[in-house]
Amino acid sequence: MTKADLVAEIASKTGIDKTAVQVVVESFMVTVKDSLLNKENIYLRGFGSFIIKERAKKTGRNISKNTTILIPAHKIPAFKPAKSFSSMIKTTVK
Secondary structure, eight states: OOHHHHHHHHHHHHOOOHHHHHHHHHHHHHHHHHHHHTTOOEEETTTEEEEEEEEOOEEEEETTTTEEEEEOOEEEEEEEEOHHHHHHHHHHOO
16 A cells, blocks of 8 residues: 555545545655654553664675675664554455
8 A cells, every 4th residue: 555545545434525634644654754763752552662673783785795694773763563464464364
């Protein structure tokens, strides 16, 4: 599902104009990005959490040159689904 599909689906379910829904969806994404940039996690009860994960430094391999490289520690954005959401997916989707 693309962002346009999401906007169309929400607009059809709520009866709100697509342009208004698009503004809300865009605002939500900007808010999530800004919060994570400010080191603030977002917790949506029953859905999941947008968090920042810290990856430790590690050694990797450049297989084309057959050399070892050091990958520095870094942070990445991540989504962790709620337990109820995960269990719903596990039991429903086949």
